[in-house]
Amino acid sequence: MNITIRKEVPGDVADIEALTTAAFLNMAYSSHTEQLIVNALRDSGNLTISLVAEAEGKIVGQVAVSPVAISDATQGWYGLGPISVAPEHQGIGIGSQLMREALATLRQLGASGCVLLGNPNYYSRFGFQAEPSLVLADVPPEYFQAISFNGHIPTGLVSYHESFNIQA
Helix, strand or coil: CCEEEEECCHHHHHHHHHHHHHHHCCCCCCCCCHHHHHHHHHHHCCCCEEEEEEECCEEEEEEEEEEEEECCCCCCEEEEEEEEECHHHCCCCHHHHHHHHHHHHHHHCCCCEEEEECCHHHHHHHCCEECCCEECCCCCHHHEEEEECCCCCCCEEEEECHHHHCCC
């Protein structure tokens, strides 16, 4: 299967929403608001990066990246997620391709670093690791991970955009 990674375009919005809904439908840890979060980030102008994976003219994956605030006032950090892959296309590397391209795009933008909430066994392959100096409230620290692009890890409480608080 030939996968193309590209920036989202306005005509992708409905497909991204359907994809994200399907990707998280059977995930026990999901709030099932991921598609609403992506839409709210887009609507508020805080969807810094939105990349889609396309196969045979169909969107089969998407990754969202948005700015985060750190209580020590460090600038240039972003949060990656949600990242979605269509259930029938999971496990074949589409998520990895989206991750690599999102991180490369952040580096091109001059970002200082990126955080995410997820399985450390999966995300460590991209250079993410738990950083005790960065805290996301009410989350087990091993699941909140960071990667620095400039060698500096800030210290403080991390806050995602208010779009992440959206209710279904």
